[in-house]
Amino acid sequence: MQRFRLGMPLKFLAAGAALVIGIQAASADEWRTTSSLLGESKYGENFQRYDFVNPDAPKGGTLNSTVVGSFDSFNPYIVQGSPAAGFAAFGGGLLYDTLMEQAIDEGSVSHPLVAEAYKYPADYSSATYRLDPRAKWHDGKPITVDDVIWSFNVLKANSPMYNRYFDNVTEAVAVGDREVEFRFNQKGNRELPKIMGDLAILPKHWWEGTDAKGNKRDVTKPTLEIPLGSAAYRVKSFKAGAEIVWERVPDYWGAKLPVKIGRENFDTKRYVYFLDDSAAWLAFTKGGLEDINAENSARGWMTKYDFPALKAGDVIKKEFKATSLQRMQGFGINTRRPLFQDRHVRQALSYLYDFDTINRTQSFGLNTRITSYFIGSEELASSGLPQGKELEILNQYKDKLSPKLFTDEFKIPAFDTPQAERKVLKAAVDLFAQAGWAIKDGKMVNTKTGQPFAFEILDFRQGAEATLNPYVAMLRKIGIVATLRFVDSSQYVNRVRNFDFDMTTVVLPQSDSPGNEQRDYWSSKAADSPGSRNYSGIKDPVVDALVDRVIFASNREDQVAATRALDRVLLWNFYVVPQFSRPNVWLAYWNKFGIPDKQPTYVGPDLDSWWIDVDKEKALAAKYKGLN
16 A cells, blocks of 8 residues: 655545535536536636636756555556556546546535547436547547447446546447447436546547557456556656656647646656555655655654754744644444454543543644544534434434444543543443453453454554553553554555454545535445445444435435434444544645645645746755655
8 A cells, every 4th residue: 555645746645535415406408617516606607717727837957756556557446566656546546537537625516638528318318429620649640439438337346446446437439420428227316427527538448449569458467568548647667666757748739728728847757665554754854765755643743853954954844724624533443353343342442542632742732632424524524412413313223233322422431530531431331341352361252152353454654652551551441452563565565455463553544525426335245345435344224224325316306304313323333443633734845846825625735736936946956866
C-alpha cells in the first residue's frame, strides 16, 4: 500500500466518493455540462476556469515525491498486483481521463472532460454522454464511443470498486457517433446518471493489441508495459519497484479545458520508493527526493519539524483549511473471524481504546474523537436519539436492532478522570461476560471452550506503534492478548485485499452526498468480494436495506434521514473501533513553488495549481547540493 503523500492531486482523498441527489430543476433529456447536485454550482453552466487558479501559471520543473513500499503493475483496476504511484484503482489517475471530472472546490459538482455534456430522462432510467470531438489518446487516435463501452464492460467485470459503484448499470450502448447511453435496471436513482461521469476511459485498441514481442495484451492481468493513455501525463521511465517518472504531455488534447487551465503545471512528476517512513522522512529533510510532505501525525507536526532547512526558512510548514467531510478512521474488526461475531465483544473492544490519554499525551490535544461515519457533517451524522423521519425509517427494522439504539445516545466512554479507566474496564468485562467470556488466571477465556481471547493487529507502518501500543496495553489489562504484526506494504495490500486479517487500521472517506459507494463499504455482496472496502465483512439485511434507501432517496430530506439511520446502525454494531480525525491538512514543502493566493477550502491544497518558481529553485540548488 502506498501511503498518502501529496505527490498526487488531493482529489484522490475522495476517490470513489459519490456525487448525489438534489439535481437542480431542468426539463427531462436536457443536455447539461457543469451542474451541481446540491443546489446550483457557484459557476453555473458557464464554467470557464476555477476561480482560485493562476491561469498564467508557468509550466516546467519537477515535483519530487516519495512512496513507502513497492510496485509491480501498471494495471490498477484488477485485484492482482500493486499499482505504481500515479495509477488509481478508481478514476483515471495521472494516465486516463474520465468522462467528467469532480470539482476541486465544491462538493457534488462535476465538469466536462472526455464528455462535453450529458443528459438523462425524468425517471433516471438511463444516462447519455456526448463525447468531446477533440478528445484523443496520446498516439493521436480519437477517443470513441467504442472505447467508452469497452471500458465500462472491462471495469465492471474486473474492478471491485467499479463493479459495486455501477451495480445498477446493465449496459452501455452507442446511440450516435459521439453518444453513449448507459442503461439502468432500476428507476429513481438520482445519483446514477451523474456518477457515470466518474468512468475512466481505457484505450480499447491498445489493450486488444500486441506488445513489442507480439504477445497479446491482457487487461485482466498485471503488466509493467507502459500503457497508452489520454490524460495530461504519461509514464516516461521506471525502475520496477523503485521509481516511476511521469512526464507532462506537451500536446495534451484537454490542456485548455476549464478544469485544466492553470493546473497540471509540472513537466515531470517523479516518485521514488522507500522501504519505510523513516527513510522517506529523511529524504524530505535533505531535499531532492521529496518536495512536499503531508503530515498525518499530530505528534510529528509538533515535534519533528526542527531540521536545518526548516529553521532557515527553506522549508515552509503550513496548515490548510479543508471543509469537506473528514474520514472515518479506526481499527477495522473483521467479523468474518468467529472471535468477533458477537456485537458485545466488538463493543467492549471499542470501549478499550483510550483516545483521551493518547490525544493528551501524544497528540497535543489536536485530534478529535470520531463519533460518526460522516464526521464533519452536522446534517448527515447521527446524534442524540433518533427522531422524525430517521426514527420512522428505523422503526421499520426495530425487531432486528438493539433496543438501546432507540433509548440511548451513542457514546463511547471517555478516559477523562482518574476513575474513568476502572469504570471502562469493568464495563468491557461485563460486555465480554454477556458474550460468554470471563477472566481466568489473568486471561480472558471462553467459558465453554477455555479458548483464550487472542488476535493479531496487522499494519505496515513502523511509526504506528504510538497508536497501537497503548491499545494493546489496555487490552492486556483484562487478559486479552493482542499481537502486533508488521509486514511489508505489498504483503499488507494483498492480505487486506483478501480480508486476511483480524484487525487493521482502516480509513473510510465519505462525501456530503452519499450514494452508490455505500455498497462497496457495507453491503453483503461486497463482504464476499476481494478488493472491496467492506473490511469488516458486514452482512446485515438491515444495513443492505438502508444502503438502498440512501441510494434511491427521492429527495435530500429522505437521503439525510436514511444516511443518519445507516450511520446509527453501523455505530451500534461496533464494526470499527473509532480513532481520531482533524479537519485541516498539514503540509511542509520546500520553498520552490509558486502558489495561488488562495487554495480551495473544500479539499484543502490543490497541488496541481502550484508551479515551480525558477528563481526559488535555483537559490535552493545553490544552497543545497543536489537539490532539484
